[in-house]
Amino acid sequence: MNKVLEPARPPSQAHCAAHPLVGMRGVGKSYGPVRALEAVDFDLASNEIVGLVGHNGAGKSTLMNILAGVVQRTDGDFMLEGTPVARWSAAEAHRHGIRCVFQELSLCANLSPAENTRIVHRGLRGLGWKKRAGALITAALDRIFPGHGIDPHLVVSNLSIAERQMVEIARAYTSTNEPIRCVILDEPTSALGHTATEQLLAHIRRAASDGIASILITHRLNEILAVCNRAVVMVDGGIVAVRSTKGLSRSELVELTGHVEAPRDRQKKDRSTPGRPIVDHRTELAQDKVVLAAPGEIVGFAGLDGHGQRERLRDIYKTMKGGQTPVAYVAGDRGTEGVFGLWSIADNLTIRSLKTLRRGGLISDEASRTLASTWAKKLQVKAPSIDTPILSLSGGNQQKVLFARALASDAAVVFLDDPMRGVDVGTKQEVYRLIRSEAEKGRCFVWYTTELEELTNCDRIYVFREGRAVVELADEAIETGRILEASFGGGNG
Numbered sequence: 001m002n003k004v005l006e007p008a009r010p011p012s013q014a015h016c017a018a019h020p021l022v023g024m025r026g027v028g029k030s031y032g033p034v035r036a037l038e039a040v041d042f043d044l045a046s047n048e049i050v051g052l053v054g055h056n057g058a059g060k061s062t063l064m065n066i067l068a069g070v071v072q073r074t075d076g077d078f079m080l081e082g083t084p085v086a087r088w089s090a091a092e093a094h095r096h097g098i099r100c101v102f103q104e105l106s107l108c109a110n111l112s113p114a115e116n117t118r119i120v121h122r123g124l125r126g127l128g129w130k131k132r133a134g135a136l137i138t139a140a141l142d143r144i145f146p147g148h149g150i151d152p153h154l155v156v157s158n159l160s161i162a163e164r165q166m167v168e169i170a171r172a173y174t175s176t177n178e179p180i181r182c183v184i185l186d187e188p189t190s191a192l193g194h195t196a197t198e199q200l201l202a203h204i205r206r207a208a209s210d211g212i213a214s215i216l217i218t219h220r221l222n223e224i225l226a227v228c229n230r231a232v233v234m235v236d237g238g239i240v241a242v243r244s245t246k247g248l249s250r251s252e253l254v255e256l257t258g259h260v261e262a263p264r265d266r267q268k269k270d271r272s273t274p275g276r277p278i279v280d281h282r283t284e285l286a287q288d289k290v291v292l293a294a295p296g297e298i299v300g301f302a303g304l305d306g307h308g309q310r311e312r313l314r315d316i317y318k319t320m321k322g323g324q325t326p327v328a329y330v331a332g333d334r335g336t337e338g339v340f341g342l343w344s345i346a347d348n349l350t351i352r353s354l355k356t357l358r359r360g361g362l363i364s365d366e367a368s369r370t371l372a373s374t375w376a377k378k379l380q381v382k383a384p385s386i387d388t389p390i391l392s393l394s395g396g397n398q399q400k401v402l403f404a405r406a407l408a409s410d411a412a413v414v415f416l417d418d419p420m421r422g423v424d425v426g427t428k429q430e431v432y433r434l435i436r437s438e439a440e441k442g443r444c445f446v447w448y449t450t451e452l453e454e455l456t457n458c459d460r461i462y463v464f465r466e467g468r469a470v471v472e473l474a475d476e477a478i479e480t481g482r483i484l485e486a487s488f489g490g491g492n493g
């Protein structure tokens with residue numbers, strides 16, 4: 001019979017050398033009829049950085065949630081340094097030094113970073129606990145994200161999504177004397193800008209040299225190749241490949257996930273001269289460019305994260321909403337402003353189209369279902385049916401539903417607010433193609449993205465600096481070097 005694991009005496013060196021930190025054998029997980037994981041074997045050594053990659057719904061978060069104790073496995077064995085684990089919970093995982101940064105951020109929005117830190121450190125009590133909790137989270141933030149500027153006592157709902165993600169990450173690295181042995185990071189950079197991403201990757205490397213292993217789940221494959229020792233590839237609930245990242249190329253990694261990446265070079269397009277702008281937005285600020293966008297155009301917002309792109313995008317959307325031109329908005333922060341958690345895929349997808357689904361004063365069920373099925377299929381939403389509750393989808397599949405909601409609507413202008421968070425490589429390519437073909441049919445897209453490479457899908461971009469749109473680049477001029485130069489103060493602005 002399995003011995004129940006007892007904490008948390010440091011194991012002997014010989015024991016550690018003989019056993020991986022984590023060992024999983026034949027692990028499976030079913031959600032009712034959905035088989036999310038099938039017979040997975042997974043090992044992690046101390047000090048190791050492992051990258052977990054795979055398409056949306058491949059089972060990555062499920063596997064990691066089992067390790068973090070928030071989901072119970074239905075089959076298989078799990079060992080910690082060779083000792084079988086029977087009962088396992090989030091509290092047990094924490095006690096044994098396993099931390100998790102969740103894809104859907106887990107902070108309480110009505111509490112401050114300090115109070116959120118207290119939630120995971122029950123020892124922080126008595127007089128002055130808030131001050132000590134504030135100091136603990138600030139020290140972690142300073143170590144990982146120097147220059148972050150986050151007030152540990154400000155309520156989390158007042159923080160930007162990037163700041164919330166930084167707090168969530170930093171909290172995983174706080175300790176009040178208990179060990180930290182492994183940190184699972186599920187899409188940790190999806191809301192971070194370039195600088196914070198680089199800071200985090202450097203921190204993961206430092207942590208490994210201090211004996212903290214990491215498991216990094218990301219669709220940004222360059223990050224896997226930059227920091228991980230091994231890449232573990234999942235397809236449809238199983239592990240299909242384990243490769244050392246030494247000498248592994250990005251395209252090989254993409255192929256292992258079952259996709260082929262299209263060439264990244266900008267395709268020369270025969271773009272007709274744009275017509276009369278459908279978006280014409282100016283501000284009172286000096287040297288702030290007028291943002292123009294015509295039907296058929298894809299216009300990007302670029303620049304270092306937090307330089308006013310998102311605010312301008314929202315301003316334009318709010319100005320146009322309710323006006324003559326129908327508009328739609330795809331949020332990147334799906335947790336707080338995108339997904340209706342209690343609704344099905346179909347209801348989430350069609351909510352923006354109710355007007356056009358009306359037949360004789362009532363919403364037509366048949367027309368709604370046809371619209372939902374068509375677009376769920378176009379975006380390859382992985383789910384048993386369109387009636388599946390949205391929260392039982394993987395994160396990337398929830399994001400696809402938000403895309404489908406906007407594209408299925410009658411919107412002539414679609415605003416995209418860094419919308420590819422957690423979307424896999426294959427689907428991204430499909431969405432880029434869809435955006436291009438919708439633009440060719442006359443739709444206009446205004447697209448804020450923190451992924452530089454994504455901007456090559458645009459016809460024209462505005463680079464933002466210090467709250468203003470300062471440089472405009474078009475067609476072949478849209479390339480990484482020029483965007484970075486403009487972001488830091490060079491260029492034709």
Ligand SMILES: Nc1ncnc2c1ncn2[C@@H]1O[C@H](COP(=O)(O)OP(=O)(O)OP(=O)(O)O)[C@@H](O)[C@H]1O
Pocket residue numbers: 031034035036054055056057058059060061062063103382383391392393394395396397422424
């Ligand atoms: N609570 C749940 N109820 C029902 N099915 C679920 C639930 N959670 C996950 N699933 C299903 O399990 C499968 C694996 O999901 P998981 O979130 O592990 O995928 P993933 O690889 O992390 O995807 P992504 O890259 O989109 O985050 C999916 O088919 C998903 O719909």
